[in-house]
Amino acid sequence: MADYVKPLPTISDETKTYWEGCKAHELRIPKCNDCSELFFPPQGVCPHCLSDNVGYQKASGKGTVYSMSIVHQNRSPGFRDELPYIIAYVTLDEGVQMFTNVVGADDPYQVKVGAAVEVVFEDATDEITIPKFKPA
Amino acid sequence: MGGLTKKAAIVGAYEHPGRLIPGKSTHEIQAECARHALAEAGLTNKDVDGFMTPSGIGMDAMNVAEYLGVQPDVFDSTQVGGSSFLLHVARATAAIAAGQAQVVLITYGSNARSAARAIGTGGAARPVINPWPDSFEAPYGGILAGMYATVASRHMHEYGTTKEQLANISVVTRRHASMNPDAMYRDPIAVDDVLASRMIAWPLKMLECCVISDGGGAIVVTSPERARDCKTRPVWVLGAGEGYRHLGRGKRDWTTIAAAQSGPSAMGMAGVTHKDIDHLMVYDSFTITVLTTLESLGFCKTGEGGSFVEGNRLAIDGELPMNTDGGGLSSNHPGMRGIFLIIEAVKQLRGDYEGTQRQVKDCKISLCHGTGGMLGSRHSGETLVLGRD
Numbered sequence: 187m188a189d190y191v192k193p194l195p196t197i198s199d200e201t202k203t204y205w206e207g208c209k210a211h212e213l214r215i216p217k218c219n220d221c222s223e224l225f226f227p228p229q230g231v232c233p234h235c236l237s238d239n240v241g242y243q244k245a246s247g248k249g250t251v252y253s254m255s256i257v258h259q260n261r262s263p264g265f266r267d268e269l270p271y272i273i274a275y276v277t278l279d280e281g282v283q284m285f286t287n288v289v290g291a292d293d294p295y296q297v298k299v300g301a302a303v304e305v306v307f308e309d310a311t312d313e314i315t316i317p318k319f320k321p322a
Numbered sequence: 323m324g325g326l327t328k329k330a331a332i333v334g335a336y337e338h339p340g341r342l343i344p345g346k347s348t349h350e351i352q353a354e355c356a357r358h359a360l361a362e363a364g365l366t367n368k369d370v371d372g373f374m375t376p377s378g379i380g381m382d383a384m385n386v387a388e389y390l391g392v393q394p395d396v397f398d399s400t401q402v403g404g405s406s407f408l409l410h411v412a413r414a415t416a417a418i419a420a421g422q423a424q425v426v427l428i429t430y431g432s433n434a435r436s437a438a439r440a441i442g443t444g445g446a447a448r449p450v451i452n453p454w455p456d457s458f459e460a461p462y463g464g465i466l467a468g469m470y471a472t473v474a475s476r477h478m479h480e481y482g483t484t485k486e487q488l489a490n491i492s493v494v495t496r497r498h499a500s501m502n503p504d505a506m507y508r509d510p511i512a513v514d515d516v517l518a519s520r521m522i523a524w525p526l527k528m529l530e531c532c533v534i535s536d537g538g539g540a541i542v543v544t545s546p547e548r549a550r551d552c553k554t555r556p557v558w559v560l561g562a563g564e565g566y567r568h569l570g571r572g573k574r575d576w577t578t579i580a581a582a583q584s585g586p587s588a589m590g591m592a593g594v595t596h597k598d599i600d601h602l603m604v605y606d607s608f609t610i611t612v613l614t615t616l617e618s619l620g621f622c623k624t625g626e627g628g629s630f631v632e633g634n635r636l637a638i639d640g641e642l643p644m645n646t647d648g649g650g651l652s653s654n655h656p657g658m659r660g661i662f663l664i665i666e667a668v669k670q671l672r673g674d675y676e677g678t679q680r681q682v683k684d685c686k687i688s689l690c691h692g693t694g695g696m697l698g699s700r701h702s703g704e705t706l707v708l709g710r711d
Contacts, residue, residue, distance in 0.1 A: 226458075295524075
C-alpha cells in the first residue's frame, strides 16, 4: 500500500470519528444531536442549526447514483492509471448525498444514474480507508 | 427599476486579441488592456480612483494596482471564480453611487496556455489537502470537466436531454466564432463533429469543453457625470444580482444553478423581462453550463433547456443571439472568462460591429451571466443587465 499516490484525506479532530469509522469499514453519517438533522460532509458544527453537539449514525451503506461522470482525462498520478473511472454523487438511503467513486463494474458504462449501489471500503494506507461504492 | 440602475456606466472595454501571448507576464497583459480601455474613454491611469481584480495567488491584486500605477480609494479583490468580473461591475457601480469613487478600473490577465497550466484535467503532484471539505472530494478525482459532467448526466436522466441537443450549443457558438477574427477556433462544425470528438468526461466530449488560451481584458466604469465627458457611448448598468450554491448539507438539486438566485435579482432591479433581452452572454465553460443557465435564468422552464437550445434560436440571426464572440467554447478561455462577457455586451450595445454580420440588430439590452467555481459543486452566479441610451 506504500505506492498509493492519489490524494489522501487529512484527518483532523473535527472529522476523525468519520474516518475511524471508515477504517473499521463502517460508514457513519453525521447527525446533529440537537436538531436531529443528518448532513454531509462531516463537520464539527451542525450546518442546520450551528450546534456543536454533533454525533454520528451508522449508515446502511446502500444508496442510488444521483449523478455521475466517467472521467477519461486526468493526468494526476494514480488517476491516470485508472482511466476511465466513475465519479458520482450517491444519495444514501438515509437521504444525504456524498461524493464518491463507483468501482467494481466490468464496464463503467454499465453504471447508470439511478442505479442501486452499496458501500465498499478501500484501504489506501495502514491508517486511511476511503469509502467508495459498487453496483448493488 | 431601482437599486443600482443607471448609477454608473461602462465607458471603456478592451479584450486582448491574443490567444497565445508568450513572453508576457499576466501583469503586462493587464496593463496593456487597461491602457486601451482607458484610452478609448479618453481617460488615463491618473483618473482611476477605484480598482478591482480577483485576488490571484496570495494578494496579487495589490501587486497589480502597483504595476498599473493606480492609487485607488476603493479596492475589491473578490474572487468567486470566472464570474468575479461581473460582481466587480456591480461593486464598482455601488461604490460610484455611494460617492466613494468616480472611475473604477477592472482588469484581468492570464497566460494559462503559454504556461501550459492544466485547467480542470489535473496534472499536479499529490497535494496536501485540507481536512474539510477537500478531504471528502479530492481523493475521488473529481476533475473540473467531470463535475460539470455530473450535472449533464443528471439532466439527461431526469429530463431526457440528449447529447445532440447539448452539441448544438457548440455548433452555434462556433458559427459565431467564425465572425470573430481573434477567435481561437473559427472553422464551422456540425453536431456530428462534436459527438465524434474525444470523450473528456462522459457525457461531455472535447468540443463541449472550453478552450484553453491566454488572454486578458479591462473595463472602465464611471459615474453618469464623468460618462458625459468620455469619448465612448455609455453603456449603463441597469441591474445586477448575485447568487451562490454549495453542497447544501448533502441535499442538493444540482440541475438548478446559482443563476436562479442572481437572475431574478438583476432583472427585477433593471425592470426588464425575458422578452426585453436583445442579446445574451452566458459563461460557456461547457455546453451544460449554457443549458442550465438558460433554465435557471428563466428563459425556459427547468427540464426544457434541451429543446430550447435546438435549432437557430441562439444564433446571431435567431430570436436570442448568444455568445456572439464565439464564447469560451471557441474564442478564448484563459481560466476566468467573465470579463469577456461584459466586453462583448458593451461592444454590441455601442454598435461597434455595425456594418458587419457580427452586430446584433437593434441591440438595446444585453444580459450577461457568469458562473464561477464548478457546477456540480460550489459555484457562484453573477448576472448583469446592461443597456444603451
